[in-house]
Amino acid sequence: MVSPILLIAVPLGLAFAVLLVGFISRKLVKYVPVLAMAFNLVVSLLLLPRALTEPIIVRTGSWGPPFSIHLVAGPLGLLLASLVALIGLMVAVYGTDYIREGATRMYHVLYILLLTGATGIVLTGDIFNLFVFFEILCISSYALVAYRGDKAGIESAAKYLIQGAIGSSLALIGIGLLYGMFGTLSMADIARNISSVSPLTVFASMAFLVTGFGVEAAIFPLNAWLPDAHSSAPSSISAILSGIAIKAGIYTVARVLFTLYGAESVLLFVAILGLVTLLIGEMSAFSQNNIKRLLAYSSIGQVGLIVFALGMASVTGVTGALFLIVSHCLAKSVLFLSAGYMIHRTGSMEISSLDGMGQRMPLSSLCFTVGAFSLIGLPPFIGFAGKFTVIQAAVEQAGSFFTVLMAIALVGTVIEGAYFFRIVQRLYFKPQSQGSPGETKGRQEAPVSALIPIVVLAVMIVATGVYPKLLSMVLKPAATDLLNKADYIRHVLGG
């Protein structure tokens, strides 16, 4: 009988054990994140079947839920925890060879801390505890963006830090307002009492919380930091930021909106905000010449689509949003990881330098193509299942308003297709540019430690795309977990 608390405690312990291991052997250090994340993956997958029947509530210090900090490991929490662990494990394997220069020990410490923060966010049932984990995630990602210490990295880290720090201060004000009104920090307890006060009074705290956490979720007016931070960080960190950090932000916003407030009236606004985010992200991505910036803007676009789907607030809509979360996680990690070694080989982030990569790095290019096609939503890949579910939800919605919005959202997909096809065309159908001296012809495939995670993730994209039932049997309960406020309160507080 394992407890979900191990998902947080073990990586947190291992994060600081990295420094001790460093005294024994410097070579062993890079395997500690792999160990931590492998442990998390196994434990969260072991717990998942049990959570599907009933959420696991962990009491700390033997105090019952409203008074203590408690963990709520429901279907959604454990699904996201296993996703964090999976991506974390793959990127950790990738990082064993990719991260060579600089303070590598610090990289591994911060890396584990970032993932611990993300795991804590999705598992906790206490709003202030959520804030603390959120800060663990944010602070380690600020530092990791600046890891390489070059001009762009430091500048974007400073930008990210300033915006993130203001965001978390706003979230803290929201938490303070909630505590002042209800005298409790347990999310279930707040959710139970929220209908007892007038909606106008709780609106201020909701606005603060959503704005504060929305900075990390990169919802439209709050995402100025994202393209810089994602493109200046080392590629492994870009994959984690795009795959995990944004998703943690989206999860928090969704939890606050659905479980804490049950706010139906603002959801239309949220959906439109998502739509604006989507269109702006995709249009900016279209005009980029830098491969990593392009991927970062495409992340903004995907976040917009996810938020749009969440705004529909139906079981199908939220299932679609979770589908997209999983598919974006897998696809964007593959894209960033395979682009990482392509950039390493050519020494340039320009898209034009990727010409003829299909011959030089066949396997990486193939996986890049799989990831790109999945993001666009082509049929045999998981992205298709996600987008299809979202469209289905929009059509199911009463009134034709959401169908019209969905039609606009699909324009974003067309733009997405345009820029990804352009890159794939360059990979395969353009000859390698001749001019640059010192470039060797022939194969220069990425090392095995990089190929394993890329290929595994690409295979997962295809496997879940061919057989989406594999995922949807977990996603449906997870969506109900998010939407059904009464059940959440009943499970946590009992009675």
Next chain:
Amino acid sequence: MRFLYEYAHYAGCFALVFIGLYIVLVKHNLIKVIIGIGLIDTGVNLFLVTTGYIRAGTAPVFSRLAEKPEQMVDPVPQALVLTAIVIGVSVLALALSLAIRLYGRYGTLDLRKIKELKW
């Protein structure tokens, strides 16, 4: 006047937050921006403490039997603030270390001149 007496401390906290926000938005020097973030942090922390404050209250420790729980301030916000202060300090420390590195690379702290990355 009664209203002012009751709620003056809230106004003070939010004034600090807004002063900090103003500094972050308007000033161009990175160090001043970091000071602004520090002010926001302080304002938020003060606000958290005031949510649990009782006028002429005591610490929630039963040292004398005559003390009633109604006269004790709420200890939870103080525990929260303690955590929030630690987080704030680490963010500020990281921000200052980034400022040092930024100065080393660009030779200036003026945010108008540090503009390599744009949307």
